[in-house]
Amino acid sequence: MNQANNPISRLAVNFPELLERVENDRELLCDLIGIFREEFPRLQQSLQGAVAREDMKQVEVTGHSLKGMLFNLCVTRAGRAASRLEQMGRERERSGLREALAAFEHEVAGLVPELDAYMAEVRQ
Numbered sequence: 371m372n373q374a375n376n377p378i379s380r381l382a383v384n385f386p387e388l389l390e391r392v393e394n395d396r397e398l399l400c401d402l403i404g405i406f407r408e409e410f411p412r413l414q415q416s417l418q419g420a421v422a423r424e425d426m427k428q429v430e431v432t433g434h435s436l437k438g439m440l441f442n443l444c445v446t447r448a449g450r451a452a453s454r455l456e457q458m459g460r461e462r463e464r465s466g467l468r469e470a471l472a473a474f475e476h477e478v479a480g481l482v483p484e485l486d487a488y489m490a491e492v493r494q
Contacts, residue, residue, distance in 0.1 A: 382481050384444040385488055391444065396492045403485050406439055410482070413439070414475075417455065421471045429467070430459025436474075443485075448477035 392398045413436050420428035433456030440449035451474035457463075458470055 382445050382448060382477065382484055383488065384446065388444040391442075399492060400489055402443065403489050406443055406485065407482060409439065410436075410478075414478070417474070418471065420459075421455075421467055424464055424467065426459045426462045426464070428459070430456050433457075433459055440478075445478075445481065448474065448481065451477045 389396075389399065392402070413432055417429065417432040417436065419425075420432055433452050433454075436452035437449050437456055440446075440452055451470070455467075455470050455474060458467055
């Protein structure tokens with residue numbers, strides 16, 4: 371089966387690793403996902419504003435926060451994209467900043483519904 375037809379390859383979250391990380395504690399997992407769902411939109415909006423203003427310090431700080439949240443939830447590709455934004459902010463690298471934001475947003479597109487669907491499964 372090629373990757374385009376394999377639904378597992380399109381998942382942003384490594385759910386087996388995430389379950390292992392929380393030692394199969396499904397209640398803790400749901401709590402972590404709930405916290406992410408509350409904080410993520412605010413941080414994403416902050417990042418978008420920082421990029422629009424080219425506020426590199428804010429790009430660094432918000433990128434760092436997003437990186438931690440995403441890696442904690444085993445969302446590796448988006449975590450790497452947030453890490454890239456953090457690095458660009460730290461190095462005051464404005465060239466390619468909007469493209470890096472677009473790459474990040476591509477990686478997180480559909481993440482919340484994916485987490486919601488997984489949380490519904492876990493709670494059954």
